[in-house]
Amino acid sequence: MFLAKIIYMGAIAYLDTSIFNCPQCNTVYAEASWYAVVLAADIECGNCHSTFNPSEYLTDRIMVEFHLDDMGKVKEIKKVG
Ligand SMILES: [Zn+2]
Numbered sequence: 001m002f003l004a005k006i007i008y009m010g011a012i013a014y015l016d017t018s019i020f021n022c023p024q025c026n027t028v029y030a031e032a033s034w035y036a037v038v039l040a041a042d043i044e045c046g047n048c049h050s051t052f053n054p055s056e057y058l059t060d061r062i063m064v065e066f067h068l069d070d071m072g073k074v075k076e077i078k079k080v081g
Contacts, residue, residue: 008068008069008070008071008072009069009070010068011067011068011072012065012066012067012068013065013066013068014063014064014065014066014080015032015063015064015066016032016033016034016061016062016063016064017030017031017032017033017061017062017063017064018030018031018032018033018036018037018054018055018058018060018061019058019059019060019061019062020036020054020055020057020058020059021057021059022045022047022048022050022052022057023050023052023056023057024045024048024050024052025045025047025048025050027045027046027047027048028059029054031043031054033061036054036055036058037054037055037058037061040053040055041053062079062080062081063079063080063081064077064078064079064080065077065078065079065080
């Protein structure tokens, strides 16, 4: 019997992340950019429940690296660049 084993040692996963704030109460959020910017869908603020489009209130957009151990668990997070 052959068991496939995935080797994660040294693997890095990436997440394009958008930072924005609610225009009504200024609560800040970090969200995946594919959701916050690419889809351009309105979201509801978890604090004041107003609805807005995050792409209009971006303060930053960064790439985040997740450095994984040999079991695929995150051991370190870094900002790219
Ligand atoms: Zn709000």
